[in-house]
Amino acid sequence: MSIAQKKVIVRRFAGDVLPGYLPVGAFVRTEGSLVQVDLLNLSGRIVPLSLHDIKMISYVRDFNLTDTINPERLLRRTFLARPRTEGLWLRVVFRTGDLLEGLAASDLTLLSTTIEDAGLYLTPPDTRSNTQRIFVPRSAMTDLQLLAVITTPSRKKPTPSVEEPTLQETLFATLPGNSRPN
Template structure:
């Protein structure tokens, strides 16, 4: 586990935000997140109270409505990087649907996050914004849709050496015609 802590803004289900510091992974213990706040105190926050956690570049404490600067919540077009294109609908006390799209990894780290951290790590639609990564606990998700599996078609898998036909082996193993034999 990495001992370094990154800047995060925790958005609660109620809508309030709490800035602080968390490691990138393995920060959920006993269904709570121990957030190191800006004054150096550890604040335990239950996973059931968290809507999402944004790993941010800056805290933007003067912006009380949207300090994580998560302005674009959906992709404008098909993403270019590899991953699982997911659409999450959050459970919320209000009747309108609150949705967020992101890219989850295709590798086994997706399962590690679901099993160990009880949630998903996503790359947001706009990685140039203040938010670099988003963690969504499973308790905050009311609906999860897989939109697409994004892969790079230009990357071709190499064929195994035994499956690739070799013309050179046929050249030297073929029998010689009778008139081509040396005297």
């Protein structure tokens, strides 16, 4: 495991929630046909979890252990309007039928993490909530939709500093008997 461990809440399809610590990336371990995640729980023990049983892993600021229903404090699961941050606006439909929208990186890290970790990292709709980042395993998804590609607005081209004669000026300058005032 990596030295840098972040606070996570693992939500499984069985309905239970497991708080613990995981590295930011490369935490999926494959042994033959088993794909597992080694979660460091709050008592300091490593708990192996099957990736197929995990619905999502939420990287959180606080564990909120007193809240047994929604410790991630993920109140909004969809965007209210078009996101302002750069990225791929994605909609994930889980095996349970519920959905989650988020922003994924629109660079090579999207491909490398999807291949290495067998899943997808998303930034949730409400970045001010307790959940900072979400990992969704590929086995948890039944549908993945690309809603939009959000980019920064393009910059305007600078106007040329040297004035070139316009077509109108050259049209009248070429007529016989017309002279252009200087």
